[in-house]
Amino acid sequence: MNNFTKEENRYFLKYIINIRRSKVTYIVLLLALIPRVIWMTRDIMPDSSFLSLNIKLNFDNFINNLNLINSFSIKALSVGWPFILISLFELIKSKNIQHLSLARIHSSKGRKYADLIYYILSMVEFKLSYLTYFATLGISRFSTGFKTFLNNIYESLVPLDVFSNSFTSFIMFILGLLIFELGMYISHRISHAFLWEIHEFHHSATEMNILNHSRVGTLHQTINGIIDLPLVLLGVVFVNQAIEQGQWPLFVLWTIFGIAGDCFGFIGHSSLKLVFPKPISYIFLSPSLHWLHHSDNPKHFNKNFGRVLCIWDQLFGTYLDESNLKDINGFGIKDSEYNKFNPLYCYYVLPIKKLYKKLKIKFRVSL
Numbered sequence: 520m521n522n523f524t525k526e527e528n529r530y531f532l533k534y535i536i537n538i539r540r541s542k543v544t545y546i547v548l549l550l551a552l553i554p555r556v557i558w559m560t561r562d563i564m565p566d567s568s569f570l571s572l573n574i575k576l577n578f579d580n581f582i583n584n585l586n587l588i589n590s591f592s593i594k595a596l597s598v599g600w601p602f603i604l605i606s607l608f609e610l611i612k613s614k615n616i617q618h619l620s621l622a623r624i625h626s627s628k629g630r631k632y633a634d635l636i637y638y639i640l641s642m643v644e645f646k647l648s649y650l651t652y653f654a655t656l657g658i659s660r661f662s663t664g665f666k667t668f669l670n671n672i673y674e675s676l677v678p679l680d681v682f683s684n685s686f687t688s689f690i691m692f693i694l695g696l697l698i699f700e701l702g703m704y705i706s707h708r709i710s711h712a713f714l715w716e717i718h719e720f721h722h723s724a725t726e727m728n729i730l731n732h733s734r735v736g737t738l739h740q741t742i743n744g745i746i747d748l749p750l751v752l753l754g755v756v757f758v759n760q761a762i763e764q765g766q767w768p769l770f771v772l773w774t775i776f777g778i779a780g781d782c783f784g785f786i787g788h789s790s791l792k793l794v795f796p797k798p799i800s801y802i803f804l805s806p807s808l809h810w811l812h813h814s815d816n817p818k819h820f821n822k823n824f825g826r827v828l829c830i831w832d833q834l835f836g837t838y839l840d841e842s843n844l845k846d847i848n849g850f851g852i853k854d855s856e857y858n859k860f861n862p863l864y865c866y867y868v869l870p871i872k873k874l875y876k877k878l879k880i881k882f883r884v885s886l
């Protein structure tokens with residue numbers, strides 16, 4: 520049951536939408552995310568010097584010298600860091616514990632604390648998109664066979680000597696990011712059409728809280744991963760080649776891009792309003808525009824599919840800017856089946872049942 524009255528919810532939405540924070544706050548927030556960036560990319564750092572310092576070597580030494588307790592603490596901190604940080608920034612402004620997005624977990628429709636259960640379940644599952652995303656570069660650094668495989672794809676698409684200087688490497692890198700994001704954009708759009716029965720699970724959350732970033736079932740993760748794979752891999756092949764040639768500067772950009780996808784996902788599902796100023800917002804999708812994607816106002820349906828970039832949304836006419844935020848009346852899907860059953864059943868069984876039912880009906884119709 521929802522613990523908030525309609526008026527309280529309306530007040531809360533008005534509050535988070537109209538909130539004003541100084542630019543310094545956001546800069547501090549983004550800088551504070553850097554430790555997570557370094558931790559998550561430790562395996563794919565270029566093994567070369569940056570400003571005459573071999574960061575990878577120093578970082579590897581630091582990790583190897585950690586004892587078991589310190590190593591566990593750092594791992595736990597890296598997982599919890601976005602939660603701690605976002606909650607802190609939410610609290611600094613409002614000073615009201617009720618305004619914490621984590622505090623709203625108990626008021627989301629469905630079983631109590633279901634989002635917490637979904638988050639824990641998502642931590643242990645296989646993440647194909649994520650693996651392609653980070654590990655492709657990682658694996659290519661350890662396995663010469665895999666590196667050759669990537670190089671072969673690349674060489675069959677682009678003659679090597681075309682991109683042999685740093686300018687063309689940079690162009691190729693940007694192209695890689697765009698292809699990568701296009702893969703994600705397409706799979707999200709498909710999720711809203713042919714795979715809605717399973718994607719509805721993500722949209723069934725009636726409160727935006729940091730945890731429902733992970734409200735995506737195993738079946739959905741896997742199918743999306745397969746749809747993403749060709750374009751995501753192609754993007755990574757381009758990025759990989761560019762990093763091989765450009766090394767640190769492009770690696771830093773790739774890392775920022777990767778962590779933006781990770782951290783902005785958490786912010787976009789929180790109560791922390793983060794809308795980028797104009798020149799940036801033409802390229803990057805402000806995390807809080809994801810609120811529109813979850814809005815229950817029909818005017819906002821099927822909009823802002825992007826993950827980090829909004830370029831594909833702008834190009835395909837699915838972009839809605841921050842001026843629409845004021846029209847949000849609430850979040851989620853009315854009477855979603857995903858809020859009616861046990862979280863374990865909703866996470867593992869219901870998506871399969873719903874998809875099977877849809878396919879069965881389609882199959883019968885086509886007969």
Ligand SMILES: [Zn+2]
Pocket residue numbers: 707710711718721722812
């Ligand atoms: Zn969606």
Ligand SMILES: [Zn+2]
Pocket residue numbers: 721732788809813
């Ligand atoms: Zn979402």
